[in-house]
Amino acid sequence: MENKYEIIIFWSNEDKSFIAEVPELPGCMADGKTYQEAISNAEIIISEWVETAKELGRPIPQPKGRLMYA
Template structure:
């Protein structure tokens, strides 16, 4: 099933993990949606892929996508 084309505006939190020795990127609005990378850019690239897969799976299962919550920067 293809993901609908609208843009999704979910906040991504990125932190360095000393334990994993990697950057960890997490999407708080999508439970369990996270990825890591050896660089900041790699973590962002990886979490974008995982986010698309998370959304695709949710839609295939007939679940309603959570609305993105307000982030740190007001609209």
């Protein structure tokens, strides 16, 4: 499955790493020492999140594309 979910990336001073959050998939987050590593890890976690949801019979949100935040 091609990832079409929005990923928000930010630096965490507390964790000393980049955090990649996928707001459309509750609890779906990854981290990495570099920006690129956080993206790569997020892509893996998205696939695992979707696969787990399928196995448990839970709904999988359709990607909405760019989300707007205030």
